[in-house]
Amino acid sequence: MAATGVDSEITKSDKYSILLPTYNERENLPIIIWLIIKYLDGSGIDFEVIIIDDGSPDGTIEVAKQLQNLYGSNKIVLRPREKKLGLGTAYIHGIKHATGNFIIIMDADLSHHPKFIPEFIEVQKENDYDIVTGTRYMNGGGVYGWDFKRKLISRGANFLTQMLLRPGVSDLTGSFRLYKKDVLLKLVESCVSKGYVFQMEMIIRARQLNFSIGEVPITFVDRVYGESKLGGTEIIQFAKALLYLFATT
Amino acid sequence: MILIHKISNLNNIVLHRIMTKLLEWVSAASAFFAIWYSLIGGYVKHPMIENNMDVILISPIFFLILFGVYAVTVVLYRVFTFNNCEAAFLELQKQIKEANTELTAKGLKW
Ligand SMILES: Nc1nc2c(ncn2[C@@H]2O[C@H](COP(=O)(O)OP(=O)(O)OP(=O)(O)O)[C@@H](O)[C@H]2O)c(=O)[nH]1
Ligand SMILES: [Mg+2]
Numbered sequence: 537m538a539a540t541g542v543d544s545e546i547t548k549s550d551k552y553s554i555l556l557p558t559y560n561e562r563e564n565l566p567i568i569i570w571l572i573i574k575y576l577d578g579s580g581i582d583f584e585v586i587i588i589d590d591g592s593p594d595g596t597i598e599v600a601k602q603l604q605n606l607y608g609s610n611k612i613v614l615r616p617r618e619k620k621l622g623l624g625t626a627y628i629h630g631i632k633h634a635t636g637n638f639i640i641i642m643d644a645d646l647s648h649h650p651k652f653i654p655e656f657i658e659v660q661k662e663n664d665y666d667i668v669t670g671t672r673y674m675n676g677g678g679v680y681g682w683d684f685k686r687k688l689i690s691r692g693a694n695f696l697t698q699m700l701l702r703p704g705v706s707d708l709t710g711s712f713r714l715y716k717k718d719v720l721l722k723l724v725e726s727c728v729s730k731g732y733v734f735q736m737e738m739i740i741r742a743r744q745l746n747f748s749i750g751e752v753p754i755t756f757v758d759r760v761y762g763e764s765k766l767g768g769t770e771i772i773q774f775a776k777a778l779l780y781l782f783a784t785t
Numbered sequence: 786m787i788l789i790h791k792i793s794n795l796n797n798i799v800l801h802r803i804m805t806k807l808l809e810w811v812s813a814a815s816a817f818f819a820i821w822y823s824l825i826g827g828y829v830k831h832p833m834i835e836n837n838m839d840v841i842l843i844s845p846i847f848f849l850i851l852f853g854v855y856a857v858t859v860v861l862y863r864v865f866t867f868n869n870c871e872a873a874f875l876e877l878q879k880q881i882k883e884a885n886t887e888l889t890a891k892g893l894k895w
Contacts, residue, residue, distance in 0.1 A: 562895055563895070565895075566884065566888050566893055566895055567880075567881050567884045567885075570884040570887065570888060571880060571884065574880075599893075599895045602893050602894070602895070603893070606888075606891060606892075606893060646877065646881075649873065649877065673863075676868075677868065678867065678868025678869060678870040678873075679867060679868070679869070679870065680869060680870040680871065680873055680874040681874070682867070684864065687864045687867050688860070688864050690867075691860050691863045691864045691867065692860050695856060695859060695860050695863075700806060700810075701806055702806070755868075755870035755873035756870070757870065757873055757874050757877050781806075782805075782806050782807050783805060783806075783807045784805055785805060785806060
């Protein structure tokens with residue numbers, strides 16, 4: 537999409553650090569890296585991929601090393617940790633080692649397609665946004681592989697969130713986003729929640745701190761390899777976070 | 786309580802907004818019920834009010850039901866119009882195959 541437009545507007549000093557937290561993504565990691573390289577290499581976009589693997593029992597790190605050998609250690613950076621310490625701290629760990637002035641956060645399970653990254657970058661540049669977030673709920677966005685129940689939970693939760701928090705952003709729980717690095721650091725500092733509701737709090741805090749937010753419609757294809765989980769605990773976590781933000785922000 | 790503890794932790798952030806969303810809802814609800822109560826309590830006198838007293842009495846429940854119907858309609862509409870990205874899925878499947886072929890050729894084992 538409008539690759540030439542992106543090319544001409546890229547300032548030489550801009551660099552994008554893509555954070556890829558992985559836990560048991562042996563099957564997905566080579567594909568996601570291949571896709572990132574496919575869409576970004578040769579586009580004039582300066583980038584690095586930082587893989588934060590939490591000692592995955594399936595040996596994700598071993599595949600990551602092969603990929604590093606293949607694509608070079610300036611493009612593929614490995615920052616593993618000993619054991620599973622959670623997503624929130626994985627991001628913090630990644631940011632610490634990031635050399636870019638922009639950070640892109642995405643899942644490694646192929647539900648976030650790298651083809652949207654150039655669009656994120658383009659939208660960011662248009663209005664000098666502090667954050668650009670992917671949205672499944674806007675025109676052009678969507679999901680694949682969700683049954684009625686999952687769609688109902690997703691739409692219901694989104695309706696409730698929009699009503700109670702009026703965030704001005706259509707997708708709060710999605711985690712495919714681009715941030716200015718200093719903005720992300722500030723947000724991470726001001727967030728208290730753990731787990732996946734962290735994403736929701738980040739965007740609410742961003743509004744509170746008056747950061748500007750752009751949106752890009754994304755298609756979300758449910759993970760192909762590996763188990764997908766959306767259970768009672770996730771819903772309870774979500775409800776708690778929603779009420780907490782409702783009462784405090 | 787835990788909540789209060791967390792609020793004080795976040796004081797610097799919370800101060801950015803004078804009213805929390807909860808307070809906004811509480812004040813809107815208070816305003817509504819103040820008006821409602823002044824009508825049913827006979828503090829405002831008008832024949833229109835006295836003639837429609839039963840409607841006024843049940844109006845909070847009426848609005849609640851109305852809102853419930855609205856919410857259910859909107860959510861269901863959005864569920865049924867949720868874009869199914871068949872094309873995105875097929876494209877990804879194709880790209881997975883391409884990636885597998887190319888990476889295997891380059892000697893990657895996984
Ligand atoms: N480093 C690290 N990565 C993690 C951890 N938990 C999850 N991840 C990775 O974070 C990304 C998102 O996790 P998912 O398990 O896909 O979570 P989700 O998308 O909310 O749920 P699914 O429906 O299962 O896809 C994936 O790339 C995971 O491999 C963790 O504890 N540490
Ligand atoms: Mg996922």
